[in-house]
Amino acid sequence: MINRILLLISVLSLTACSSTNTSPVAKISPVTELMSSHAFEELPTITEQKIFDLPQYERDKFLAFYNKELEQGVRPDKAIFRYLENRLDNFTFDGETLTAQESLERNEGNCISLAILTQAYASLAKVDTTFIEVGTMPVFRKNQDTILISNHFRTKLLAPKKTLEPDAFVILRAGTVVDYFPAQDSFFINNATYQDLVSKYYANKAVDALLSQQFNQSYSLLKKALQYRPYHPELINIAAILHRRNGQIKQANAIYQYALENQLTSQNLLSNYLVIARDQSDTSLISHLESLLDSNVSTPFDKIQLARRAVDKGQYKKAIKQLEEVISETPYIPEPYFELAKLYHTQGDRDKTVQFLAKAAEKSSDPEKRTLFQAKRDSITQR
Template identity: 35%
Template sequence: MGVRIVMLITLLLGLWGCSRHQALTNSESQLGAAALPINYALFQQQESIVESDTLFLLSEEHQQDFLADFNYRLSRGVRPHIALSEFLETRLDNFTFYGATYVADQAWSLNKGNCMSLAMLTTALAQLVDLEIDYREVNTLPVFEKNNNLLLSSTHVQTRVFEPSQEKNNHISYTRANVVVDYFPVNTNYAGKHVNSNQFIAMYYRNKAADALILDDINLAFSYTMQAYEHAPQDIEVLNLLAVLHRRQGDVKTAEDIYLFGLQVNPNSLSLLTNYIVLLEKNGRQSLANEYREKMLTLNDPNPYIWLEQAYRAEAAGEQSRAKILFDKTLELAPYVQPAYIGLYRIYLSQGRHLKAKKTLKQALEWSYEKEERQLYKFKLYNLNSESSQ
């Protein structure tokens, strides 16, 4: 599991892992200057929060271990960014890809962590030898976790480590070789948006806030969320968390104000819209909730997995018609996303529409290349054919 996003769904009554600074646009700066409504009286800020300047610190022993390996590889003619990557590869041989989020030194010592933890460790090593890095989100199949009436979905983040700049004829070469550090290479993944260093740090604090929320430690969750807000005040998922925390504390008015503030920042945020709709429905404002539901379907987010996630949520809420629309929208964008076919298959099967279910499975087979997957689809088709012949 990687970067967590807190989402509300109707059935659960509640709540969703990887450098350079990016200047805010004028409009963002003006919006950020507006006072975000936060009811501080509801929360007690915790003092035991890891400060951002310690996130990437490594112990002296770990520094020396890495530098010895890194310098040895350089002496053998390995380029610096490759040397760092090769060192991490040796670490990952025994690395447990556990879903928790750790700071860099913890990830090294424990030899485990999610994609955020790996990115934290990569950042620490790159800083130690002055290599430039950046981060980018990766669009993957959504991973869900349900805990303490919370539904959390995770996105994936990876790090790129760049070859040092070299001057050629008094000009810096802008063609930069780089290596991607990631432990989750899947053919259907594709790179999403770039993440600057402040946004990345905010992701760490968001994850820690979600962990605290699972434990129902509202004050700790709020403290982590405020740390994230300090680094990325325009981050939609940070605003999302703040709204959820206020709603958890019974302040529906401030929660709604925060959702509306977030929708000024990004009117097309599906996660924010989803949570706001739940708030409206829980407070009997179905007409306005329906307006926002219809608006969601008109959005043009090119990431098919965003729509797949929404389809899952609609299906979980028993909204089959809406789920079908969203599964279809997923496949319009990316016909290779096989879980969308299986979602449609489940819907058709529950409706007794066996011919449509069979057609959907055959379409899934056209996009399936894994032997076990193909066998599973064929088995389902066999069962459907057997039922039809009875």
């Protein structure tokens, strides 16, 4: 499943490689106060309830199945999972973020779409849920000056609470994880909540509108996303991008400065702000942002970005060391091997290039990535 994240020129993310439950320690003004309401027209947006609504015939069908499962002694969370297994047997992966009803009618959607659909059934059955955000190393796709990458979202249907003995406590509540397209080359990002899920829906739709240059629609959807997660760095990031795309560079800078001053940053936000700093030849800001980027790496993707910046500066030994560290920590993801292959290809080392391309293909569970790595290896070996 793909939870869309944007990267503008360098890196821009909408939803999620930073902490999902980011919130400031002290009370600060929300970023919406810096957004130029006079420059955009606020348009009507879909309601939260409408996102999760199911048609009556589907509700009846689900509840009939669900109640029959319970009569046979099946645990509630497992009963929902069984229904999903049957219902989604011919479901087609698609990158679009859809409502629950749209996913059913079209029999397709991305991970947010399917998390929404799962939540809709869980709400009908009154089953509690939590969510897990999992990073997957991206396959880049260019859209003008914007790059799309992918992230993964899992739902956990929680088992009923058990009656505990006095002084007893629960460390981890039992449940069933719904993972529609599990990938071996993934890594844990953070736990998430229902509020995060709703925010991600609106954020993803805001991105779609932004890419289509429907700036008023993007602004309206982004404001809805910020109602659920007002201090999320990735939403602040997209607010700056929206203003920049709309020609309001001064306001974009103000939004980025707000993020820095209140420590509401992510690697993606910092990377995108760095692009502006370089465009403006602000050497002091460039140095500051590069320092923050180097000192605030958390995910394997962050570390690979750090290695890429080292390569851009010709610091090959530093880049090799960083990529080898990623391999040591997460040997099952293919991207560090691919980055090493590219580095050695730049240096003219054919044998190591082929070696690391083969390793990247071996480690990839994504057919698209594996085909890419194999094609690049074959093009070198056949010369």
